[in-house]
Amino acid sequence: MEAATHMLRTGRRGPLFEYQMAFRDLRASIGRADLAWSLAWHDVSSRYRGSILGPFWITLSMGLMVVGIGVVYANLFGIALKDFLPLVALGIVFFGSISGTVTEGCETFVQAAGMLSQTSLPMFTFVWRTVFRNVINLAHHLVIVVGVLIYYGYWRHSNVPVAALGLVFLVLNASWISMLVAIASARFRDIPQVVISVMQFAMFVTPVFWPANRLGAHHFVLDFNPFYHLLEAVRAPLMGGTVAPHTYLFLASMALVGWLLTFSLFANTRRRIVHYL
Amino acid sequence: MKAPPVSISCQDLTLRFPVYGVDAKSLKKSLAKITVGGRLGRSHGATEVTAISGLNMELRAGDRLGLVGHNGSGKTTLLRALSGAYEPDEGSIEVQGRIAPLLDLNLGIDPSASGYENIRLRGRIAGLSAKEVETRMDEIAAFTGLGPFLAMPVKTYSAGMQARLAFAAATSVEADVLLMDEWIAVGDAEFQQLAHRRLLKLVERAGILVLASHDLDLLRLYCNKVMRMEGGVASPVTDIRKLDELMAA
Numbered sequence: 131m132e133a134a135t136h137m138l139r140t141g142r143r144g145p146l147f148e149y150q151m152a153f154r155d156l157r158a159s160i161g162r163a164d165l166a167w168s169l170a171w172h173d174v175s176s177r178y179r180g181s182i183l184g185p186f187w188i189t190l191s192m193g194l195m196v197v198g199i200g201v202v203y204a205n206l207f208g209i210a211l212k213d214f215l216p217l218v219a220l221g222i223v224f225f226g227s228i229s230g231t232v233t234e235g236c237e238t239f240v241q242a243a244g245m246l247s248q249t250s251l252p253m254f255t256f257v258w259r260t261v262f263r264n265v266i267n268l269a270h271h272l273v274i275v276v277g278v279l280i281y282y283g284y285w286r287h288s289n290v291p292v293a294a295l296g297l298v299f300l301v302l303n304a305s306w307i308s309m310l311v312a313i314a315s316a317r318f319r320d321i322p323q324v325v326i327s328v329m330q331f332a333m334f335v336t337p338v339f340w341p342a343n344r345l346g347a348h349h350f351v352l353d354f355n356p357f358y359h360l361l362e363a364v365r366a367p368l369m370g371g372t373v374a375p376h377t378y379l380f381l382a383s384m385a386l387v388g389w390l391l392t393f394s395l396f397a398n399t400r401r402r403i404v405h406y407l
Numbered sequence: 408m409k410a411p412p413v414s415i416s417c418q419d420l421t422l423r424f425p426v427y428g429v430d431a432k433s434l435k436k437s438l439a440k441i442t443v444g445g446r447l448g449r450s451h452g453a454t455e456v457t458a459i460s461g462l463n464m465e466l467r468a469g470d471r472l473g474l475v476g477h478n479g480s481g482k483t484t485l486l487r488a489l490s491g492a493y494e495p496d497e498g499s500i501e502v503q504g505r506i507a508p509l510l511d512l513n514l515g516i517d518p519s520a521s522g523y524e525n526i527r528l529r530g531r532i533a534g535l536s537a538k539e540v541e542t543r544m545d546e547i548a549a550f551t552g553l554g555p556f557l558a559m560p561v562k563t564y565s566a567g568m569q570a571r572l573a574f575a576a577a578t579s580v581e582a583d584v585l586l587m588d589e590w591i592a593v594g595d596a597e598f599q600q601l602a603h604r605r606l607l608k609l610v611e612r613a614g615i616l617v618l619a620s621h622d623l624d625l626l627r628l629y630c631n632k633v634m635r636m637e638g639g640v641a642s643p644v645t646d647i648r649k650l651d652e653l654m655a656a
Contacts, residue, residue: 250491
């Protein structure tokens with residue numbers, strides 16, 4: 131409890147100091163990760179309070195969407211349901227997780243205005259709250275993933291450790307984007323609308339519910355789509371495929387550059403964020 | 408290892424609020440500024456209000472500081488700065504000891520959650536671990552006097568019942584530094600007595616109390632020192648017996 135019993139707040143002392151303070155905030159939030167976790171659980175459980183299925187409503191509604199889109203598009207594209215439904219199921223679940231983390235990121239600091247303006251809780255705590263909440267949601271959705279993989283027999287070829295690695299990259303990248311939009315949304319109230327539009331656009335240009343090979347000669351454009359890499363790193367190994375090495379290169383550099391960028395922005399705006407709200 | 412004694416130290420503390428108007432929050436305005444070649448950089452067109460300027464104060468264990476001053480004189484801002492929420496623009500604040508800001512009792516109260524859940528939530532925010540909250544739960548629950556209502560959503564409570572819950576949850580944490588914006592008086596006459604006693608106990612246990620209030624008699628009752636704020640400028644910390652002189656000045 132060292133951090134809780136000594137507090138030092140000072141004016142700006144040069145850029146290096148700002149980075150140190152930002153890092154201290156990050157460290158404090160990790161020390162109190164259980165608080166972020168409790169808040170996230172509270173969010174999930176309070177959303178479904180009083181309902182019979184509880185958080186499994188998330189699973190059910192997503193399951194319906196998967197079946198609906200899966201059946202309709204399989205017919206439209208003329209692909210066997212066996213090949214198509216798992217693709218769509220995994221696509222929707224994992225893209226939904228990215229999209230949820232990012233769009234809910236817009237609310238991260240805005241919703242925490244009350245706590246931020248009268249406690250010394252680390253700001254990162256609220257970033258983790260959003261991320262953890264989406265991880266919890268994803269855990270519920272995994273029921274669909276497992277069900278589909280077993281039903282269509284893909285589980286025999288599933289490479290779970292590689293998919294888990296992909297999931298780590300997914301969370302790592304989704305969280306910096308989430309934090310970036312959290313800061314931006316606190317300052318500019320137009321940002322949430324922009325983010326929602328961009329994520330909607332991304333959903334359609336990313337092979338979430340269409341097979342990537344349909345692009346044929348234009349397949350290369352997907353290499354510039356970060357969401358494609360995020361999705362492939364998790365989905366391909368689960369469906370018995372392999373992940374191209376350049377996808378990992380892309381995701382690792384994206385995480386590195388993204389976090390550096392976001393952390394610098396945080397270091398420079400940290401003092402101001404509470405006044406934006 | 409012995410923890411250093413409880414203390415608060417503010418040196419040349421200056422706090423400025425950038426005022427981002429509703430317009431300024433719009434991206435369009437900012438973008439427009441860039442396209443017309445307006446001045447980017449630190450000013451950014453935001454007006455700044457100096458809420459506290461050049462404040463110096465040293466408090467030691469046993470100090471009960473009353474803050475007086477008109478509305479907008481910077482009392483609440485100072486309390487929030489002491490809670491660690493606001494960063495100084497210049498100078499520094501150093502606090503040794505566990506801080507309990509009792510600025511807004513309704514902080515973190517979720518109306519759709521039950522009384523128990525809210526106690527847990529509030530305790531966690533105040534820095535208790537899940538286990539610590541559970542061990543105190545019975546005591547807190549008993550103090551609210553809400554009995555079976557604690558299992559019901561807080562939105563079904565009357566305002567007075569909500570206040571009881573919020574007060575019990577918020578005051579369940581021992582702290583070395585207690586920050587209060589107005590002396591808290593909630594609930595009916597009977598509960599006010601209880602609350603009063605509990606608050607006094609908390610104040611006794613805490614090393615330092617900082618209490619902002621307009622009620623001079625109240626300050627005389629609970630404080631031994633006083634500081635007057637006027638437009639963000641603070642008087643020196645004075646003995647409470649000189650309150651009248653301070654107010655006349």
